[in-house]
Amino acid sequence: xxxxxxxxxxxxxxRLCIEANRILPDDIKERVTAAKNNESNALGKAVMCELCxxxxxxxxxxxxxxxxxxxxxxxxxxxxxxxxxxxxxxxxINRGVAKGYTEGLLRKSVVIDxxxxxxxxxxxxxxxxxxxxxxxxVKVTVAPKGFGSENMSAIKMLNPSDAYEGVVNFVLxxxxxxxxxPCPPIVVGVGIGGNFESSxxxxxxxxxRSTDEPNDNExxxxxxxxxxxxxxxxxxxxxxxxxxxxxxxxxxxxAPTHIAGLPVAVxxxxxxxxxxxEVIG
Numbered sequence: 047x048x049x050x051x052x053x054x055x056x057x058x059x060x061r062l063c064i065e066a067n068r069i070l071p072d073d074i075k076e077r078v079t080a081a082k083n084n085e086s087n088a089l090g091k092a093v094m095c096e097l098c099x100x101x102x103x104x105x106x107x108x109x110x111x112x113x114x115x116x117x118x119x120x121x122x123x124x125x126x127x128x129x130x131x132x133x134x135x136x137x138x139i140n141r142g143v144a145k146g147y148t149e150g151l152l153r154k155s156v157v158i159d160x161x162x163x164x165x166x167x168x169x170x171x172x173x174x175x176x177x178x179x180x181x182x183x184v185k186v187t188v189a190p191k192g193f194g195s196e197n198m199s200a201i202k203m204l205n206p207s208d209a210y211e212g213v214v215n216f217v218l219x220x221x222x223x224x225x226x227x228p229c230p231p232i233v234v235g236v237g238i239g240g241n242f243e244s245s246x247x248x249x250x251x252x253x254x255r256s257t258d259e260p261n262d263n264e265x266x267x268x269x270x271x272x273x274x275x276x277x278x279x280x281x282x283x284x285x286x287x288x289x290x291x292x293x294x295x296x297x298x299x300x301a302p303t304h305i306a307g308l309p310v311a312v313x314x315x316x317x318x319x320x321x322x323x324e325v326i327g
Contacts, residue, residue, distance in 0.1 A: 048182040049129045050327055052138035055122070055186060058324045059142025059172075062188035063118060064150035066322040067110045070101055073258045074233070074319055077294040081231055081284075090289025094231075097284070097317055111318045115152040116190030118143045118172040121254065125181035128327065136174060144168035155193075175247065183327035189254050195232065195316040198224035201246055204308040213238060213310050214273060220312040221277050221293070226286015233257060233315040234277065234296045239303040248299040249313035254321045257295035270296045284317075294319075 070078075078101065082094035104111040120139055124130070132138075147154055147169040156170060157163040179185075200220045204212045217236055224232075237248025260267035273296040283289030294317065303309060 047127050047129045048125075048327060049131050050184055051132035052130055052135055053132055054326050055130075055135065055184060056138040056142040056145070058186050058326060059120060059139050059188060060146035060149070062186065062322045062324055063143055063146025063152065063190065066188050066190050066320045067112075067115045067150065067152055068108055069105055069322075070111060070318055070320060071256065071322070073256045074294065074317075075101060077257055078231070078317060081291040081294060085284065085289050085291045087283055087287070087289030089287045090283040090291060093284040093287055094291065101318075110152060111320070112192060112316070113153060114155065114192035114194060115147070115169075116192045116320070117156055117196075118147075118169060119175070119189040119191050119250065120172045121175045121177075121187040121189070121251070123177045123179045123185040125183050125327070126178050127182040128184060135176075139172055139174055140170040143170050143172045175251075183325055185323065185325050187254055187321055187323040189250075189321040191250075192316060192318075195228035195314045198228040199249070199311070199313045201242070201309070201311040203242065204310055206306065206308045208308060210269075212308070214269075214276070216310050217273055217296075217312055218276055218280070221282070221314070222280060224314055225282055228314045229285060229316040229318075230282055231284055231291045231294045231317050233294050233319040234273070235313040235315060236273070236296065236298045237300075237311040237313070238298060238309070239301040240309060241303070241307070242309055244301060245309035245311040246313070248301060249311040252297035252299040253313055253315045253319055255297050255299075257297065261298050261300075263300070266298045266300055270298050
């Protein structure tokens with residue numbers, strides 16, 4: 047059994063918080079650049095040029111790519127042959143978030159209570175998703191999630207009879223209602239199946255999958271293509287100014303569900319859909 051000190055996880059989380067907020071994943075940068083070149087609307091194209099410039103400036107200066115540096119969402123996969131030592135895992139993750147957001151001079155946006163809205167002043171606590179997997183390594187993914195896009199997300203318990211068409215219509219309706227609010231061009235994460243809470247988890251997890259990797263199930267890969275095409279025909283466009291670039295990608299994750307249900311969640315990511323991963327061990 048391999049021992050890993052939680053201080054290693056703390057340090058990784060701190061680094062990932064800073065790096066994810068400064069440098070976008072390569073696939074997102076490439077899609078933003080391609081969208082700029084392919085945008086047919088003059089105003090939309092001008093907006094895309096500014097978005098590209100913003101990404102470049104953030105990388106060169108070390109400034110955040112967006113002023114909303116998000117709520118830290120941490121996905122952690124722990125090998126079942128790992129023995130964590132040195133303290134409590136969740137405490138270590140939150141110390142890493144606090145360190146990253148403080149030392150990285152990132153905006154601290156978390157309040158301790160949803161109604162008694164007092165800022166925690168270090169962007170903790172993080173939203174933590176833990177999974178036990180095979181092996182003797184720990185995989186940490188930090189996905190800072192801004193709320194301009196998060197607030198436009200939705201979940202619905204469809205009837206099984208709504209079927210494929212019902213899912214497509216719900217996703218399109220959610221994007222239409224969002225309009226320019228989530229800072230398009232967006233990445234659309236869709237979770238289908240499971241139950242109420244797991245469908246939302248699937249949608250969030252979908253945003254952390256590279257947009258260059260279609261769903262490994264051909265049925266859902268084709269559904270991703272269909273939804274992307276239909277979303278980009280809505281003419282919402284870059285930042286809501288019109289055009290053929292409303293979404294960069296649609297990522298779907300699906301799971302088994304109950305015979306009486308069809309849960310669907312849509313988690314929208316903005317044009318700076320951020321996530322960064324590190325493997326320890």
